[in-house]
Amino acid sequence: MASVLFLMYSAVSLRLHQRMLTSSYDLGIFQQVVRSYAGGHLPVSEIKGEDFPVLGDHFSPILALMAPYYRMWQTAQTLLVAQAALLAVSVVPLALWARRALGPAAGAVIGACYGLSWGIASTVGYDFHEVAFAAPLLMLSLTAFGNGRMRAAASWALPLLLVKEDLGLTVLVIGLLIAWRGERRIGAATAVAGLAGTALALFVILPAFNPAGTFAYWSLVEGPAAAGGSPAAGGGQGLLDVLHHATIGLVTPEAKISTFALVLAPTLFLALRSPLLWAALPTLLWRFSSSNTLHWGTGFHYSLVLMPIVFTAFVDALVRRGTRGRGLRRHLAGSAAITLLILPSFPLFQLVQPDTWRTDPRVLVARRMLAVIPDGATVQASDHLVPQLADRTSAGLYGALGARPDPQWIMVDTWVPAGRRWWPGQPLGAEAEQQHLAADLRTAYDLVDQEQGYVLLHRRA
Structure with missing residues (x-):
């Protein structure tokens, strides 16, 4: 299954690049970042500005892992194929857990529904992004949690701190879930590491590298906190404003409700019955509190990190309910039907479109x-x-x-x-x-x- 998905993801993204439908934001930027690492120096991007230090834009040092491959194959295709591999391999822990806990049919159907899910398709259809590394890490962490392996869950979650600055909050939630399951020391340590990692990135590392001396995206936070450029500028009240607007943002406008519903739809909303879904909260909060309307919808790569969370929550909910027999078959059929219904609206469907294989x-x-x-x-x-x-x-x-x-x-x-x-x-x-x-x-x-x-x-x- 992972091999087939890898070929599908690669075909879509490589064909888009061959047709010159990729863009400077973000494939061009990430090429320059990885090219910098491959050259042995800190990443800069001419697209962001003359010699702009990218560690002042987003904190994603995990991209340095791609440097050896880029040195061998110095093309944009290297990034696109690597992304396809990261996304495809993330199906393996999920399908194995579902097969072990619910049977072979569940493993096949749930794995396929995840692999064809719209959040992954949107990512494949739009350039390369650092959050591709988050998909296998999240999947390994949450499936380990679902199987009661709390130390493994924490170990796989911690590298998320190197993927992007906001994912430390996801690590925080995973740590709290581990503590809730009884492993208090491991959970507390994981939660503290997650919170400290995000704080260090937002308030120390990113401002140190950014020419403006601040985190570049505070201005996207709606409300009074944004006016000062940083929640820190307004003290505790600024942070309260951020939380207030993030909470209100979960219900207005309608685009946010539609996205939230579409995230849960392939799981027949059963993911709501699993505590694993709490791991989605930080991503939903920052997206829905943003003043950038692109963050609210289903396009681009913004929903990628939600897919491993909701599908592991789906399996966890089915296991907790003790779903078997006819009930399980009904849930699997429903999930497959919704996935197939949504599929034509997202980039993976381009594989069967004749225009995809024509060259202008x-x-x-x-x-x-x-x-x-x-x-x-x-x-x-x-x-x-x-x-x-x-x-x-x-x-x-x-x-x-x-x-x-x-x-x-x-x-x-x-x-x-x-x-x-x-x-x-x-x-x-x-x-x-x-x-x-x-x-x-x-x-x-x-x-x-x-x-x-x-x-x-x-x-x-």
Whole structure:
């Protein structure tokens, strides 16, 4: 099952990249991060800004594990295949637990429903993300918990501190669950480590590396706390405001309720009967308290960490209820039906769409023009062109604030549809971009090539 899922995930993500449907945010950024680690230095990203230290943006040192592989295969495809492998292998502990506890049919159905779940599909269909490492770690931790192996549950949870700064709060909840199950010392130590890890990342490490001297995303927290730039700026009242708005955010607007319902739907809402579902609370709180509406919905990678939690909670609930026979078959059939009903709305369904396997002639034009740009050059390019260049050049997003001035090369797609000009997209906008290109041509750049809407410029010596 894991092998089949790996092939499916790889096919979707690699095909999107071949069709130039990947983006600078986030595949391009993570290429530059892993490329930095592979070069033996702390990660920087030209896409975020000239020599921007990425450890001041998000705390994800676990990405250094990919450096040896990237040194052997220095392409974006390395990241996409690695992500597919991490997601696919996470099905193994779940399917084995379900098979052992509920029988072979349950192992097969629940494993398949998890592997085809919309949260994983959304992740596969949108670039590469560091939270791919969280899927197997969470699954190993929570299945160990479900089997009464509390020390293993804690051991697999602790590396989440290296995946992303918010996951320390998930480790905190897992520690509290372990303590609740009777292993108080292990649980308390795990909870303290989780809370301390998140606090250290948010208030010490990230501000130390960030040029602005603060965690960059406090401003996304709705309410008065955001006005000061950090909850710490407002003291205890600021933290209370964050909690208040996070709580209100769980029920308004309707998009949040829809996402929450869709998270639980493949489990027939039985996940609500398991204490394991508490591990989803930190992720739901930060997402639903955010002022960024993209965090509320079902797109991108934001629901990935919820999938291992809800499906382990599903198995745990079935085991606790002692579900067997006809009742178990009914629950399995319901879960499979909902999974298949949702599947066409998410990227895995692209595997059976003819357009997925057709190549736009413009892609061939773009590749020919990209090949003109030499390795090691400094470049500014359109959003979907940056990931094609990030493995061999110093590539930034054309027209973005903080981009390296006067790059050696500029390549812009002037035919990018308006629908793809959302943030970060093309910061200049279509009309301003044309004016900016015209100004570049008049001043310091020569026109090297122009075809099918692509414009390639080279800075004069």
